[in-house]
Structure formats: C-alpha cells, structure tokens
Amino acid sequence: MTFTKSFFATAAAVAFVATSASADTWRAWNIHNDGHPNTAAMDKFAELVGTATGGEVTVDVFHGGVLGSQPDALEQVRIGAIEVGNFNLGPIGPMVNEANLVSLPFIFKSVPHMFRVLDGEAGDVVAAAMGEAGVLPLAYFDAGARSFYSQKPINTPADVEGLKIRVMNNDLYTSMISAMGGNPSPMAFSEVQQALKTGVVDGAENNFPSFKNVGHFEVTTNYSLSEHLIIPECICVNTAKFNALSPEMQTAVRDAAKEAALYQRELWAVGSEQARKDVEAAGIVVNEIADKGPFQSAMDTVYADYLAANPDMKALVEMAQATE
DSSP, X not given: OOHHHHHHHHHHHHHHHHHHHHOXXXXXXXXXXXXXXXXXXXXXXXXXXXXXXXXXXXXXXXXTTTTOOHHHHHHHHHHTXXXXXXXXXXXXXXXXXXXXXXXXXXXXXXXXXXXXXXXXHHXXXXXXXXXXXXXXXXXXXXXXXXXXXXXXXXXXXXXXXXXXXXXXXXXXXXXXXXXXTOEEOOOOGGGHHHHHHHTSSSEEEEOHHHHHHTTGGGGOOEEEEEEEEOOOEEEEEEHHHXXXXXXXXXXXXXXXXHHHHHHHHHHHHHHHHHXXXXXXXXXXXXXXXXXXXXXXXXXXXXXXXXXXXXXXXXXXXXXXHHOO
C-alpha cells in the first residue's frame, strides 16, 4: 500500500471510531400499545431523530410500559436512567408545581387554545420549571378533552346541581363539581361502569375515545362537551442529556419532537372523531356547549382557594387566561 493510501485509510478508520464513540443511544418509555396514536408518534420521533442527527442520536422506544409504571419512568427520566418519556402532564404536577396549570378546571377554552397557551409565554414558564426538575418537554401531544356524560344533558353549571359525578381523586376536580352544586364521587375507574348502570353515580367525565372504548356509552345517554379538563401529554427528555448535545443536535431533536407531535395530533383527531361517530350511532346525544363562560365563572371560588394556597401560580394562571 502506498503512503497516500495508507494515510487516508488510517484517517477514515479514526473518523469512523470517533463517530461511533460520539453516537448516543437513548431509551424511550411509552405506556401505550400498538394502535395508539402516541405509539405511532413515538416511533416516528425515533425515526426522525436518527435521520436528523445522522445517527449521532438514536432512540429505542419501549412501548406498553415495559420499563415500568409512569411514576417509575418519570423518576427514571428525571435522574437520567431513561432518556425520554411520553408522559401525561397530570402526574407531573406533584413534582413541578407549574405543571398543575393544566389541571385547573376550564383554564383552557378548547384544545387549540391549550396548545396556544403552551406554545406561548405561559408554556415557556412551565417548560423551564419542568426542565429544572430534570424532565424537559420538547413537544406536546393531544390527549383529548374531558367532558361530562350523564343521563341528562349538561349545558350550564346549574345542570350539574344535585348530580353525583364520578371524578378522579384530586382536590381540584372534586372542588370543580362542588362549585357547580354537584356531589363529587371519586372512585376507581374500573368501578365506573357498574356505578353508572346501577345509579350509584349520575354521571362521569372523560374524552370520546375512553368513553367509547371502556363501554360507558352503553350505560348513559348524553355526552356534553364541557371540555373542562384538557391535559396534554408530552415528549420529555432528561435535561442533562439534552443539554449535553451540541446546539445543532438540540435543534434536530426538538424539531423531530415537534414533527412527531403534529403527526400524533392528526392521528388523535381522526380517532376521536371516529369515537364520537360510533357513540352517536349507538344513540348517545352529544350536546354542544356554545358558551363556556358560565362554567369558567363558576370556578371563581376554586381558583381563589387554589391561588390562596399557591400564590406563586397567580402570574402563570393570568398568562394562560390572557392568551387568546
């Protein structure tokens, strides 16, 4: 071999070793299984990251919660034992107070409004706080809006008065029902179907896909589009891992997350619309609520109590409410 050929062969080998050594493989947690929009989106994210970074960062996604429960995975991403997670923002609230913004009833006017809030100044505050806790959000997924379903239509807060409504076990959610004159009934999700069937509760609340998939539409008659809780999911990365990337790689990974999130939102919209059509075909009456203002006004005492206990959240809540 000539000197020239030998030199370039050696240089190529060194470059290959350097590239291989700098390549980083991230593990990603996802609780959902095949067929779910988030599963397809997380696979899309992995594909996009690999392409955009030229293989410098690869993502191996583990679906179906095989790397642990959401609380376990959240902690693992926080400390860097897992690099990426697809998390619901609800359970992040106990870790990051600012994330509780999304759990305030009627804080958002609609799903598009929620995305506008999180893409704006208020979202920057939430993201910064989550990043400081070690769980940096790169993009947000649509997880639908929770609305009321019962044996009668709910079009105003007065329609909730006297009703026993199943809610998740959270003080904000029980206060929401109480503020409208209803009787909150926290119970396990697995018990709701029988409780609706036997009249132990008069109603419950969830998004269209869940309402359909668990069969609650079989034991009720009305679905009222209150959209009182709109809690998104996110692609979250360990902050230290992300910060260790070059600025170019950070941009590539963030852009991949945003593209995957847009893909997820498209899939979610199709699935949610189909779920609505299916329950309407089964006889469910869907009640559109043109003006959610009275519901938001009914939450005045809920917000007053919450902000009295969490005064640091006042500016963030006002940012969200001021977002058009």
